[in-house]
Amino acid sequence: MEIVKTKSFRLAVAMTLMCSIAGIYLAKLPYANIIGALVLALLLGILMQLAPEKMRKEASSGMSFISNKFLRLGIILLGFRLDLEKLAAAGVKTILVAALAVAGTITLTYWLSRKFGAEDELAFLSACGCGVCGAAAVMGVSPQITAASEERKRENEVLAVAVVCVMGTVFTLLEIGLKPVLGLTDSQFGIVAGGSLHEIAHAVASGGAFGNISLDSALIMKLSRVILLAPVALIIGYLYQRRTAKVSTIDSTTKTGKLPIPWFLGGFILTSVLGTYLPFSTSLLDALVQVAYIFLGMAMAALGISVNFKVIFKRGGAVFGAAAISSTCLLIFMIIMSKLFF
Numbered sequence: 001m002e003i004v005k006t007k008s009f010r011l012a013v014a015m016t017l018m019c020s021i022a023g024i025y026l027a028k029l030p031y032a033n034i035i036g037a038l039v040l041a042l043l044l045g046i047l048m049q050l051a052p053e054k055m056r057k058e059a060s061s062g063m064s065f066i067s068n069k070f071l072r073l074g075i076i077l078l079g080f081r082l083d084l085e086k087l088a089a090a091g092v093k094t095i096l097v098a099a100l101a102v103a104g105t106i107t108l109t110y111w112l113s114r115k116f117g118a119e120d121e122l123a124f125l126s127a128c129g130c131g132v133c134g135a136a137a138v139m140g141v142s143p144q145i146t147a148a149s150e151e152r153k154r155e156n157e158v159l160a161v162a163v164v165c166v167m168g169t170v171f172t173l174l175e176i177g178l179k180p181v182l183g184l185t186d187s188q189f190g191i192v193a194g195g196s197l198h199e200i201a202h203a204v205a206s207g208g209a210f211g212n213i214s215l216d217s218a219l220i221m222k223l224s225r226v227i228l229l230a231p232v233a234l235i236i237g238y239l240y241q242r243r244t245a246k247v248s249t250i251d252s253t254t255k256t257g258k259l260p261i262p263w264f265l266g267g268f269i270l271t272s273v274l275g276t277y278l279p280f281s282t283s284l285l286d287a288l289v290q291v292a293y294i295f296l297g298m299a300m301a302a303l304g305i306s307v308n309f310k311v312i313f314k315r316g317g318a319v320f321g322a323a324a325i326s327s328t329c330l331l332i333f334m335i336i337m338s339k340l341f342f
Contacts, residue, residue, distance in 0.1 A: 003065050011055065012062025013298070015305065016070075019044035020297030024290070027201065034172050036201030038135045039165040041297035042158070045304020056305065063302040064150070071139050071299035072264035075229075077292030078136065079271030080285050082223055090220045097337050098224035101195050102232065105330045106131035112322035118315075120243075121147050124236060125160035126319040130326055133226045134164040134199035139299060140229050143264075144237035158303050159316055163323045168198035171327055172206045179210065186210050188338040190217025195225070195334040196327070217342075230269055 003009050023041035026032050032040065049056070087095065106127040113123035124145055129138040138160045147153035175196070179189050190213065193206035200222055207218025275285055 003061060006062065008059055009062035009065060011059040012066050012302065015048055015051070015059060016041075016045070016063070016066055016298035016301040017294070019048065019301035019304070020294050023297050023301075024293060033201060034169050034205045035165065036135070036199045037293055038296055038300050039161065039199070042135075042161060042300040042304045045301035048301070048305045060306070063306050067154070067299050067302040067306070068143075070295045070302075072143075072267075074292045074295035074297075074299060075136065075140050076264055076267035076271055077288055077295065079268040080275040080280075080288040080292070082227055082272040082275065084227075084272055084276040086220060087224055087227060090224065093341050094221060094224050097191075097195065097334075097341065098221060099228060101330060101333060101337075102131045102225055102228050104131075104333065105326055106232070108329060109322050109326040112325055113319050116318035116321050118318035118322070119156075121145050121153075122156045122159060122315070122319060123322075124240070125156055126163050126323060127326075128232060128236065129160050129164035130167065130198055130323050130330075131225075132229050132232055133222070134168060134202070135161045135300065136226075136296065137229055137232070138164065139296070140268075141233045141236050144233055145240055154303055154306050155315070159319065161300070161303075162316070163319050164198040166320070167323045167327045168202040171331060172197055172202045175206050175331070176209050182335060184335070184338060186214040187217045188342050190214040190219075191221050191338040191342045192331070192334045194218035194221025194223075195337070196331045197222070198327075200226070227272070230266075 020037075020041045022044055023037045023039075026040050027035065027037040035043075109127035109130045110123045113126055114120070118126070125138050125142060128141040129135065131137070132140075138157060142153070142157050145153075145156075147156060172193075175189075175193060182189070182192075184192065189210055190207045193214070194203045194217065197203045197206055200219075203218045203222040204215065207215040271288075274280075275288075280288075
């Protein structure tokens with residue numbers, strides 16, 4: 001933890017904190033709220049690449065710390081957003097539909113990404129972002145997946161976040177436009193929005209466009225997907241560890257790897273329990289969630305400052321194509337589910 005005493009860390013904190021707070025405030029503006037605070041922080045981080053090169057180099061070690069440790073702290077605090085009693089009250093069918101949507105979307109997005117030529121690590125991250133909860137899922141699953149280098153890892157993270165941002169924004173506008181012709185009640189439309197859109201910001205923007213009933217349904221369904229982040233990360237880590245072990249077997253010097261348990265997601269579950277069952281005031285819970293978004297925004301900004309976008313633009317076609325197809329399938333699935341069960 002010596003890094004926190006360095007000038008590099010202090011400089012990195014100043015740069016990323018500015019981006020994170022600006023992203024939170026910008027996300028409150030009309031139209032910008034569809035993009036969301038985390039993606040806005042990432043975009044502001046990209047703009048920070050225009051800062052003097054000497055400054056960016058001096059802050060680089062601090063940026064690595066922030067994109068790693070602050071990310072985990074943000075995910076832990078994000079658990080205070082979940083109200084487990086509300087999820088339980090929504091019934092088994094809500095959790096079951098969410099689980100089917102998450103599992104199907106991750107599987108389809110990953111399979112299509114690989115078919116279209118994306119590398120394994122990028123396919124996993126994009127699939128989890130589309131299947132669970134957007135940028136937070138990408139960053140939550142990323143520690144479970146290794147890459148050829150730290151630079152490659154950052155490129156994969158930013159590209160996966162870009163995929164869920166673009167797809168989520170496009171499908172938010174599409175669903176709002178389709179609502180009058182789909183014949184859905186406000187509650188059913190909220191279920192569709194929460195079950196098919198990637199970011200919480202997308203679900204809020206779409207569900208909120210048709211009143212409080214639609215918004216409440218969208219949030220319940222969306223949070224039913226968010227709570228699956230911890231088991232998804234654990235399963236992805238297990239699958240990836242097995243795959244790595246198989247590759248090692250070919251070299252005949254196989255060591256059985258340890259399952260990479262995402263302990264910080266245990267903190268996510270713990271804060272969900274604490275936020276639900278301890279007598280915290282609504283204002284305190286809102287403040288803790290806001291702090292979570294500040295830390296997550298700083299991690300996103302650190303990525304934006306560090307990544308090489310020339311490389312990313314060359315590699316994006318496969319995952320964007322896969323995400324477009326899987327997002328369409330997810331939307332159709334959720335429309336059918338909402339009409340049958342809600």
